[in-house]
Amino acid sequence: MSSTIPSTRVKNPEELGRYLLKERRSLKLTQKEISEFTDVGRKFILELEKGKKNARIGKVFELIDALGMELHLVKRGDR
Amino acid sequence: MSSTIPSTRVKNPEELGRYLLKERRSLKLTQKEISEFTDVGRKFILELEKGKKNARIGKVFELIDALGMELHLVKRGDR
DNA sequence: AATAAAAGTTTCCGATCTGGGACTTTTTTA
């Protein structure tokens, strides 16, 4: 299937972190607030936003969800 | 920006694993082969494909790349 | 500029990962 939803490619943990930070800011949420209504600690958010390479995927999904976002897989080179 | 690239939403580690397995199969690659040309071990691939919750994000990116795919972030509810 | 809030840093430490190797089970294919 095909979609016309705006999406941002993230190539690596650095880009992921940068984007999550940007999104959190635009939602006017603090790290503390998010850590309070999710299962994700403040330190985790802090480190992920700074590009942590080894964060655990389950928690990454939780945080993405908390920020009102989704993760999509795209086949490279598809047209 | 907007795109018309086919993408598959992955909500959690289970869906991610399922999709990566499907993609690996369609590329006719074995776990062993991938582990040989990447920095990702066979056991890691095995467990991720089975939906491992705590896989580390850096290796997930490596595997996605090895399978010729990209990860995209999408704002939920955007139209 | 002073105060407060948010963000970033550091330490401690139990929990869990990851790769390697060896073995078993399942699937493929000749």
Next chain:
DNA sequence: TAAAAAAGTCCCAGATCGGAAACTTTTATT
């Protein structure tokens, strides 16, 4: 259906995570 290949399981050991809490630095607000 027999052999080979792939996938899955198990144990080990060293590495790293991630929460909590206390502290420092940066940013925001008055």
